Amino acid sequence: MRVLFPFLRLFKQAKFVLFLGLVLMITGLAASIGLLTVSGWFLAATAIAGVGSLFNFFYPSASVRGLAIGRTVARYFEKIVTHDATFRVLAKLRVAVFSKIIPLSPAVLNRYRNSDLLNRLVADVDTLDSLYLRLIAPFISAICVILFLTIGLSLFNRYLALFIGATLLCLLLIVPSLFYYLGTTFGERLTQSRAAYRTQFVEFIQAQAELLLFDAERPLKQQLTRTEQQWQAYQQRETNLAGLSTALLLFANGLIVAITLWFAATADFAQPDYKAAFVALFAFAALAAFEILMPLGAAFLHIGQVVASAQRVSELMNQAPLVHFDGTKTLEKNTALGNTALDIEIRDLEFCYPERQEAALNRLTLDIKAGKKIAVLGKTGSGKSTLLQLLVRNYDPQQGQILFAGEPIQAYSEQSLRQAVCFLTQRVHVFSDTLRNNLQIAAAQEICDERMIEILRQVGLSNLLEQEQGLDLWLGDGGRPLSGGEQRRLGLARVLLNNAPILLLDEPTEGLDRETERQILRLILAHSENKTLVMVTHRLTAIEQFDQLCIIDNSRLIEQGTYAELIAKENGFFKQLAARIE
Ligand code: ATP
Ligand code: MG
Numbered sequence: 404m405r406v407l408f409p410f411l412r413l414f415k416q417a418k419f420v421l422f423l424g425l426v427l428m429i430t431g432l433a434a435s436i437g438l439l440t441v442s443g444w445f446l447a448a449t450a451i452a453g454v455g456s457l458f459n460f461f462y463p464s465a466s467v468r469g470l471a472i473g474r475t476v477a478r479y480f481e482k483i484v485t486h487d488a489t490f491r492v493l494a495k496l497r498v499a500v501f502s503k504i505i506p507l508s509p510a511v512l513n514r515y516r517n518s519d520l521l522n523r524l525v526a527d528v529d530t531l532d533s534l535y536l537r538l539i540a541p542f543i544s545a546i547c548v549i550l551f552l553t554i555g556l557s558l559f560n561r562y563l564a565l566f567i568g569a570t571l572l573c574l575l576l577i578v579p580s581l582f583y584y585l586g587t588t589f590g591e592r593l594t595q596s597r598a599a600y601r602t603q604f605v606e607f608i609q610a611q612a613e614l615l616l617f618d619a620e621r622p623l624k625q626q627l628t629r630t631e632q633q634w635q636a637y638q639q640r641e642t643n644l645a646g647l648s649t650a651l652l653l654f655a656n657g658l659i660v661a662i663t664l665w666f667a668a669t670a671d672f673a674q675p676d677y678k679a680a681f682v683a684l685f686a687f688a689a690l691a692a693f694e695i696l697m698p699l700g701a702a703f704l705h706i707g708q709v710v711a712s713a714q715r716v717s718e719l720m721n722q723a724p725l726v727h728f729d730g731t732k733t734l735e736k737n738t739a740l741g742n743t744a745l746d747i748e749i750r751d752l753e754f755c756y757p758e759r760q761e762a763a764l765n766r767l768t769l770d771i772k773a774g775k776k777i778a779v780l781g782k783t784g785s786g787k788s789t790l791l792q793l794l795v796r797n798y799d800p801q802q803g804q805i806l807f808a809g810e811p812i813q814a815y816s817e818q819s820l821r822q823a824v825c826f827l828t829q830r831v832h833v834f835s836d837t838l839r840n841n842l843q844i845a846a847a848q849e850i851c852d853e854r855m856i857e858i859l860r861q862v863g864l865s866n867l868l869e870q871e872q873g874l875d876l877w878l879g880d881g882g883r884p885l886s887g888g889e890q891r892r893l894g895l896a897r898v899l900l901n902n903a904p905i906l907l908l909d910e911p912t913e914g915l916d917r918e919t920e921r922q923i924l925r926l927i928l929a930h931s932e933n934k935t936l937v938m939v940t941h942r943l944t945a946i947e948q949f950d951q952l953c954i955i956d957n958s959r960l961i962e963q964g965t966y967a968e969l970i971a972k973e974n975g976f977f978k979q980l981a982a983r984i985e
Contacts, residue, residue: 406713410531413496414539417488421535424485428544431477433551436691438470443687448680485540489532496716497528503720510725510757510798518605522598523715530594530712537702538709545575545695556688560670563663563685570659571692574652578696579703582648586641590707591714593637598715600630641704648700656693663689725757726799728817732810745808745823745904745935747771747794753802754793763789764800765958773904776928776936778946780980781955787939788829790955791907794937795826822847825903829910829939831894835879838867842874845897858899861926862892863919887914895923899930906931908938920944943981952977 414421445463452458501524504512512520553568607614607623614620667682674681734745752767764786771777779787792798793805796812805812812820834841842855852874859865867876867883876883878893885893895911911927912920924945927936938949946952947966954962954969954976962969962976969977 404710406710406717407534409717410496410534410713413492413499414535416495417492420484420488420491421540424481424488425540425543427477427481427484428540429547429551431474431481432544432548432695434470434474434477435694436548436552436688437555438467438474439691440684440688441466441470444680444684447683448677451677451679485536489535492535493528493532496531497524500524500528500716500720504722506724506726506728507722511722515719516602516606518602519598520719521605522601523719526597526601527594527712527715530709531716533702533705533709537698537705541698541702542575542579545699546572548695549575549692552688552692556685559681559684560667560672563666563670566666567659567663567685567689567692571695574655574696575699578648578652579699582644582700583703583706585644586704586707587710588707589637589640590705590709591711593634593641594708594711594715596630596634596637600627600634603627603630644704645701648704649697652693652696652700656690660686660689726796728796728820730814731816732814733819734807734815734823745773746806747773747905747935748806748809749790749803750806751803752790752793752800752805754789754798754800756789756798762958764793767803767955767958767960769953769960769963771935771937773935774933775950776931776948777938777951777953778949779937779939779953779955780941780977782957783941785955786958787955788909789958791826791909791937791939794907795824796820823903824905824907825898825901827894827898827906827908827911829913831890833879833885833890833893835881836877837872837874838876838878839874841878841893842896842900845900846902850900854900855896858896861899862896862923864889864892864896888916888919891915892923895927899926903934905935906937908936910939910941912940912942912944917944924948954980 441463445460445467448463449458449460504520504524549568549571552571553564556564556567603623604627607627610623614623663685664682667685672678672681747770749767749769749771752764753762754764755762767786767790779790781787789798793800794812796817799813807815807820807823815823834844838859839852839855842858843850855874856865856868859868867889868874870876878885891911891914898906898908898911906927908927912923915923920942921944927938928945928948936949940946950965951963952966952969953960956976962972964972969975970981972978
């Protein structure tokens with residue numbers, strides 16, 4: 404239960420509106436009970452008085468109308484106020500969760516599946532709306548209304564009023580506790596199986612092409628069906644218990660109405676002539692009072708799920724980022740093109756991915772002078788991409804240092820680092836959005852259409868502009884799917900639209916034919932003329948145009964030098980590599 408405290412604190416932010424909602428809830432409930440009670444008494448009293456009597460039926464009938472209208476109005480506004488306040492709190496919670504998970508990217512978020520993250524952010528946060536709407540507000544209203552009812556009824560008969568009030572209070576303590584306990588036995592598992600089902604389902608849909616091709620659909624479908632059946636079984640248990648709570652309360656209701664009638668029959672009232680009317684008043688009050696308790700059994704059954712959802716959201720929010728951007732230095736002053744102050748020095752770098760045994764980089768030392776063009780080569784899995792990941796601080800090394808302009812990389816603010824470095828990752832992400840917006844992310848300032856069109860033409864993507872939508876062409880999911888090579892070139896277009904003085908490109912020409920590759924490399928080298936370029940590649944096209952080649956093998960930097968130096972080196976790794984690739 405303690406896990407709920409931080410979420411309860413969030414509700415404090417809307418305390419005035421939530422309090423108003425509570426008052427309206429109490430008013431609605433009180434009006435509803437009052438309506439049935441007064442009506443019962445009124446009908447019985449008029450029957451006793453008979454036709455033509457002097458019985459004043461004006462006030463009671465006006466109260467019946469007043470209570471009926473009051474109930475409707477209070478309920479209407481109560482729903483608006485409480486739901487509005489709850490959704491505002493949930494919106495804040497969602498923003499809080501989102502701003503907590505952004506700094507976790509990518510190192511910590513890699514541990515979660517995307518569909519699981521989405522489930523936590525949407526379904527689990529949604530479940531927390533029950534906290535106020537179904538639990539806190541109805542429980543507090545129930546206590547208040549029981550007190551008001553007892554006080555009101557005691558004006559007519561103290562003992563009967565105390566009997567009804569005490570019974571209701573006892574039930575208010577017993578029923579929610581009992582169903583809370585019963586709910587804890589499966590609530591967590593229900594939440595987990597719901598999350599598992601959604602995660603598996605999203606993955607099942609995403610992997611359709613592979614599953615069909617390899618005819619591997621059946622085991623996954625069976626697993627999905629098993630998870631669904633488990634989820635349904637828990638849901639059925641919940642529904643059965645909710646039904647049991649209603650049945651129990653209805654039974655208690657009938658019993659208490661019967662006992663009230665029994666006691667009322669022998670009780671003394673101020674107006675003995677109208678005794679039957681007072682008997683009806685108490686019987687109807689006892690009958691109506693169960694409206695207070697009815698929703699609480701099922702609601703408390705739900706606490707197990709609320710706690711489980713709160714745990715899942717807290718678990719995500721409590722993750723500490725592996726990389727902290729608390730530096731304040733800026734690189735802006737030094738970003739003048741060709742400024743030697745932007746030298747990068749890599750000293751004795753050692754890095755191992757979390758939950759991995761073997762090092763991805765081992766005692767790597769390298770100097771990258773400002774404005775130089777460096778090509779990084781090596782076998783697959785040797786650690787090339789990892790080096791770039793460390794240069795943008797997606798991870799921090801366990802040992803060693805990276806210095807930018809003579810200062811440790813940790814001294815710089817995140818914004819400053821992002822502005823100084825343009826990183827083209829090995830897998831280019833295409834947003835499900837327009838071509839224009841997919842390109843616009845490359846720069847902070849608005850890029851004009853002419854510039855985008857020019858760059859698209861340069862990278863050979865002008866075919867995307869042939870349709871009438873032009874730059875408004877929809878890409879990604881549900882839009883125009885891009886080929887692997889087109890995705891690479893879209894990534895490259897972003898690089899060309901970005902003005903950072905340091906370019907880190909991870910295999911920008913992978914998957915392109917020789918001719919296109921040559922053309923793209925020409926573009927890259929021209930764009931990086933006054934910039935620092937570190938390019939990871941498996942290809943040797945235009946390699947001699949780079950100032951320095953670095954060969955990484957098995958997480959170590961094993962050779963570095965100019966093309967001429969390395970190709971001349973007898974039994975050198977690069978020489979062998981070149982011979983193999985050529
Ligand atoms: P390629 O040429 O295939 O792109 P690479 O040289 O870029 O290979 P890296 O991606 O740097 O290789 O990977 C180096 C090692 O680190 C590999 O053994 C890889 O399995 C591992 N690795 C890479 N990314 C992660 C990660 N996010 N978590 C754990 N291990 C990783
Ligand atoms: Mg790589």
